[in-house]
Amino acid sequence: MSTPSHNYSAIVIGAGSTGSAVAHDLTLRGFAVTVVERGEIASGTTGRNHCLLHSGGRYCVKDQESAIECIEENMILRKIMPDALELNGGLFVAITDSDMDYKPLFLEGCEACNIPHKELTADEALKLEPNLNPEVKAAVWVPDGVFEPMRLCLSFLATAKSHGAVVRPFTEVKGLLMEGGRVTGVHVWDRIENKEFDIHADVVINAAGPWAEAIAEMAGIDVPVVPTPGVMVSMTGRHNQRVINRLNKSSDGDIVVPQRETSIIGTSSWKVEDADYIEIPEDHVRLMYERGAEMLPVLKSVSPRGIFTVARPLIGSRGEAEGRELSRTFKCFDHADEGVEGFVTISGGKTTTSRAMAETTVDVVCKKFGLEIPCTTRDTVLLSYRAFYTL
Ligand SMILES: Cc1cc2nc3c(=O)[nH]c(=O)nc-3n(C[C@H](O)[C@H](O)[C@H](O)COP(=O)(O)OP(=O)(O)OC[C@H]3O[C@@H](n4cnc5c(N)ncnc54)[C@H](O)[C@@H]3O)c2cc1C
Known part of the structure; x- marks a missing residue:
């Protein structure tokens, strides 16, 4: 398919899953795109x-809205992303x-x-995953997977x-960069060359994840993004071949x-003020060991390789519900609504739903310029990640 022809340019702030997907969609719809990322790709x-790779289970x-987004995008990513996924399935036990x-x-x-699923007996589940708790009563298979971010x-x-x-x-x-009520570009610091300069564009897209609020503040705008971290504990050795979830209400x-x-x-x-400096609560780590071992008792006898945390950019206000109660769906803000033109923020969602987040964002951007260019990312098979370094 030929690239649509117009002369608009866009800057994407952030090269996490959201910004990367937005950049892809923008180029397919004919924009000249510059992506600026303060660290390495995917360093947020x-x-x-x-x-x-969520099945939505x-x-x-x-949160059925999020579940439907997840299963739809899971199925699309399987088709378009040749070598970044491990399609191993998951069990809810x-x-x-x-x-x-x-x-x-x-x-x-x-x-x-519409999440494909299959009920398994305890014996069937144990045959697939011998390290499961022998007390397992039943399991349900779903098309979970794993991505390499x-x-x-x-x-x-x-x-x-x-x-x-x-x-x-x-x-x-x-x-x-602001002219009148309009964002016309970004002032950046190239950390390798230690140089500061301006980049201009017709539209700037804020895809800075849990830092989106700080970027929006630069235009005097308040976006309701709440940095909501979670603790993860990486254990020595691979003790399950599929994703193992507890068959119960989502919990720690x-x-x-x-x-x-x-x-x-x-x-x-839980919620934090600053996504850059997050202390890891000891009781959360203990809970990971305890709850993880309820599903896979072998985890009691292996040592941790790493304990880490990072913040979700969830949509909500700090005064609202606790972290787990905030929806995992996403939202695109056209800041023309607050009187600032040329500036859009996308936040919330998940890596699994990054393509859909990009589709929504670029629809909003196209509308701003009166462009009617359909999204084609659902069917565009992506290049291998390896091509990034050779292009
Ligand atoms: C504990 C935890 C577990 C999760 N597990 C899953 C999971 O299993 N599956 C799933 O699908 N999703 C998962 N998520 C959700 C998912 O990680 C996020 O929704 C997604 O990574 C957000 O991507 P993003 O691109 O919006 O943000 P980010 O990945 O944070 O990207 C934003 C980028 O902006 C950059 N940036 C910030 N400030 C500036 C600046 N001033 N200038 C230039 N660049 C800047 C940052 O460096 C960063 O790279 C999880 C989230 C958490 C917290």
């Missing part, structure tokens, strides 16, 4: 998350009577959200580069994701 939340009872009571609700949720971002960005995008890692936005320490040769227990949820 995306590079340190749990890496679950975790949200299908309480019932260990207690309370888990068994939750099972009918979970099955109804899967049906309502750096590769996922690089796949989007390699494809964007092949359509002319300029990607500038280690380039930090220090300020927004209820998932173990296999990533390469480790099993990673997660996670928790």
